[in-house]
Amino acid sequence: MDNPFAGASGERLARAPATALVIFGATGDLTLRKLIPALCNLAQDDYLPTPFVVVGASRREIPDEQYRQMILEGIREHSRRKIEDKIWQEFSENVFYHQVRFDNQNDYHLLKERLDNICRQKGGNLNFLYYLATSPSYFGLISENLHQAGLVESTKHGLRRTSVIVEKPFGHDLDSAKRLNLELKSSFEEKQIFRIDHYLGKETVQNILVFRFANGIFEPLWNYRYIDHIQISVAENVGIGRRGEYFDKTGIVRDIAQNHILQVLSLLCIEPPVSFTADSVRDEKVKVLKSIRRFTTPQQIETCTIRGQYIKGYINNQAVRGYTEEDGVAKNSTTETFAALRLEIDNWRWAGVPIYIRTGKRLPKRITEISVLFKRPPDILFKNLSYRGVDQNVLAIQIQPREGISLKICSKPPGPRLRAEPVVMEFNYGHSFGVPSPEAYERLLLDAMKGDATLFTRDDEIEEAWDILDPVLHHWETKDSPPLYTYEAGTWGPKEAANLLKSSGRRWRRL
Template identity: 60%
Template sequence: MHNLFSEGESRIVRPPSTALVIFGASGDLTHRKLLPALYNLYCDDYLPVNFLIIGASRTRLSDQDFRDSARESVASYSRRELDSEKWAGFSKNMYYQPTDASKESDISELGKRIEALCQGCHRDFNYLYYLATAPRFFAPISANLKKAGLVEDPEQGMRRTSLIVEKPFGHDLESARELNAKLRQNFAESQIFRIDHYLGKETVQNILVFRFANGIFEPLWNNKYVDHIQISFAESIGVGSRASYFDRTGILRDVVQNHLFQILSLLCIEPPISLSDPDSIRDEKVKVLRSVRRLNKEEVAARVVRAQYDKGYINGEPVPGYLQEDGINSGSRAETYVAMRIEVDNWRWSGVPIYIRAGKRLPRRITEITVFFKRPPGMLFRGRQVYDLDYNVLAIQVQPEEGISLRISAKPPGPRLRVEPVIMNFTYGSSFGVPSPEAYERLLLDAMKGDATLFTRDDEIEEAWGILTPVLEVWKQDDAIPLYRYQAGSWGPLEADALLTASGHAWRKL
């Protein structure tokens, strides 16, 4: 079977021997995402020759119980069908250790189990800890790992020990700084891998290649030629089983601070010194976030729209409003939709509006980045029944289908001079003949290699929160800032459209 990673990647040496410890191993993330991703890496011959997967959580399970539940999860959620022979080879490296990670004694027992499983050669194994837990456990687990002697100095240790941390990473700037400080008490910054699965998506990674490997686009990637940019994140689902979490969080924290700001930083980045140096890329991403204009109270009211969905219809089926969802506070003011206009105040992007929108219970699931290039002068076509020339539009679709399209103007067949838009399309499936690997596959592989390029650094996290915390504070302090309503199945409140019409723009139809 053709490997689902690129041919160049397939020639890279496998990661060194790794013991992957998953805290929260009985949870949803582990079973829906991590275990299927690891199984696919095994089937593609990307896992280390010597690897261990050790599940750790408070649930009392045996090794075989863990393997059995993992098999069910892989059969349900893997992008490929479960192969019994492959599964046998994969699952023999899976183990489970009941662990209350808040107890130092349990972490010590976990360390002994890891050493025993490594058959006395544990110094030859790198240790990779994945915190698939609630954020309140991040600091205690990291501290207990350190106390148990399971964290080595990256400059002097005989093996690499690394920590993968899931979102949410803080809920505002102060909490993010506090969490960063607590983690750095036990792990060096170079050992901390803050994961955002959007950076594992092929189309997001392709932004840099698309810009810097194509001479026709990078010269146009600036305020001389770009009219405006839109970044849209739409979901047709409601809050579902995440009701309690989402009601405390809202969509600005849940999606914009991480996924969409990561897209923004890659889209607007300056050329890094090297694409093979993680900090070279992350340095430039931080510069973009630092250049984003912070909003004062008046600007929050004028440039940010928040809303909640009311009852409506999705795909012809009735759905309840947000306040009628199970587990939602009847007086909740958590936003399920947000639209905002931001500006990157640097030499390249000054004067280019960037519109971001994210919402639940919209008509369809889609994430798209859209670059609108400035219209050309139209005087050549006067008197020829050609009126306003349309924008050239570059659309990068992140999900559900990964691909890129370019809208240009062309003359249709016939004796008259007319101008009509035409679309040039590229999709991963049709161009390469295979579906893209899941995002977690690439990220887990990179973490095993110690490559932090696609992971978020501490200053990135803090800069992103620095942009949004003033917005959150204004919402909290000023009840006069409206929380608009929109019908489920619509594209959001009319007030979000007004953000764009004031500048002569309109949301792209998705």
């Protein structure tokens, strides 16, 4: 198994084996906006395997050439950089389109013939990687039809590796996630299933493991003795855009907390894995998720969670609508657009360290940050001096839009008086490495082609994450549920969110 961090220091990545990537939902937004631009960027960096083909598969009947034009427009609009003409020529010659109506079995047999032909043309047994860029309601149907058509091979006796990538949302609650797992596993083995959480493809998220385990100075402090608490904030200033109908059935906890935040949290808090192989890392992540204290009583949910919904307000001095005025949203909707929770990990390392998470739409800015706040030193030496405060040391891991790490320390400002003031030491990805970070999908697509599942979510991780949040979501739906607070668009959520921390003398970090 390749080291998942290979390439970080500039060494050559081992090339993935010859692959045909078959994208179901090939004309959809995800494919055109994210997947194809990511593939083109991989082509530009010469990371793609040879041979490599893309076969787009969806409902409409489209000639290959027209599909190539369609994706070229997507690339022009959405790629993080301009793709050279020569690279596009080579790439597009290997892009094909095949009509597949998801519920039509015959289409899958025709797809098989087409793939066999392509393999013959390319002179080899390409691996088949299926990307289900479709609603999860199709995951079971597409997998079953692929299986029936002989397009899924066993990992032991198959001639080629066949695997499947599935997109979020993975379930609506624990039961539906278990059902989805069963549906997928009736056609694929667990090791053939790659559940994508694009947060794990971000450089800054991958760096959490390197930061923790490649630096001797932090690991001894990484526990309840030195850490006072942790805050994880995922803030967006945008509203729900054109996703009103989807979001209104989903809410921010399902959309962001259940997957991205719990994934980031589990990486941040894991024990050192035996190695950086997929299962070693994921075994440790599951242990963290299992150790997160479950919400077992309504009272616990009421004291440890806050939910809110935005009303009209201002973002960047522009007036914006309230949530229930958005397109596709029910006028009496009680869907949360903001949530804050206090979690605890009941294990030896983290006993008594609260982890506060908050996420919301229409907050003042787009920012994702993990802040680790260390315990204050004893106040004995400084208590009689005039100073602005011996502040807590804060290690902030910035995931987006800034990518880097900062450490707030106390320092003596110049001058005759002995004072302590906070200053910040910073590491910034762009400055330090001098290259822009690739898009998360680039790394994840490449890893899936190589069969490396380290950055993908395993079935048990998904189910544990739902198990943590299901009781909260269910309680919020009952008539005894705690109030849904409102907040003006452009503010940091309902003012009640401060209460989660206030009783212990803590407050949300100003971001």
